[in-house]
Amino acid sequence: MMYEKKERKISRKQQNCKAFRGKLNACRNALDSRWNKFQRNATLLKRQLTWQFNGHLGKKGISGNIKISYEEKTLSIEVKMPQDASSIAVRDTKGLSGGERSFSTLCFALALHEMTEAPFRAMDEFDVFMDAVSRKISLDTLVDFALAQGSQWIFITPHDISLVKHAERIKKQQMAAPRP
Template structure:
């Protein structure tokens, strides 16, 4: 009985294990069935899509056959007829082009403006006008076409030579313009520098008496003006006209201006007559010293004529004094 009970217990254990395995198999079977259902649904959907594609393919095949029939029965015949007509028109165009080239070469047609984009009516009207013009020119110029062509070639060669000459002249003219512009710029610069130099030298001579001044030169209007400022002028106003100065101041300013001009020019002989007539003694002394120093520095020969006493002129080996006898009363 104990053995049977042990056997029974073993059998019961194995039975439980078998039940567990059966349950596991049952669960697996259920899962398999569920997945099979999903795959079957997808398969059915794919089958339906395949049937629709097959139907669309049959419809497309029917349409293709229909259009092929239309192409073979209607379109191809029309295309062949149009191609044959095109070949015939092309052949006729070539023949017409050859005939037209014999009558009027294309180069001559281009010289009168060409015929691109023109209708036959426009070409006919243009041909009529050209014929009328040809008749008029034939009456005016009875020469032959060959003579006119020879004359045209001669004129063309002459025009070409003239154009080359004109081009060479234009290049020379351009070079002359460049040289003129360069010289004009240098001239303007020199003119500006000369105006400054004249003012500086004028001020240098005026400064010997404590006077300052300025010279304005206008080359366009061809005018020259002198401004002088006297040291005793408390109003600090400039005198724009030398006639507003006294006789001695005007003579001294004029002398300074003359010396400034003499310093900018070259001459072997220079003479000044009675330049100190209206000056006082102090101005005369300063003026004589200024002109004598200037003459000695320049190195040229100067002649000064004055009715006043010249004993105040300094002695030098290059300075010679000559006093004339007094006139008889």
């Protein structure tokens, strides 16, 4: 009688163990599936970010690449200027002129903006160190992007904004110059 009682107890424990093992396997399978989806999404997002970054850079005849390492938690930007005789990309933005760095940073910010949603955004002195041609291209790019996104944008710049095109949804406000 004691033997049968112990045998029933062992049988119940084995059934519980078998049920837990099944649940554990289901959890492992779900985790593996989610991890694979995460890896696929991470790869797609890296490609999308680089593609959009390159699209914005292309407006000025520049090409670039963004390298993201999730393992090392790093992000690096490579930019290839059209005037460079060598085919070597600048791996550090410190190797770019101030205007080139500002434009590349703007393109990177716009690529990130395309991947996120927000009701309003603000950009402060995005055109610092840019020459007049780069500033015009940047302003046109930003305004077109803002109009396409449909969100509210605030651009703060110490430079002339008379080049910004007029449209129904664009309001320009210029403050008086500071007194010396």
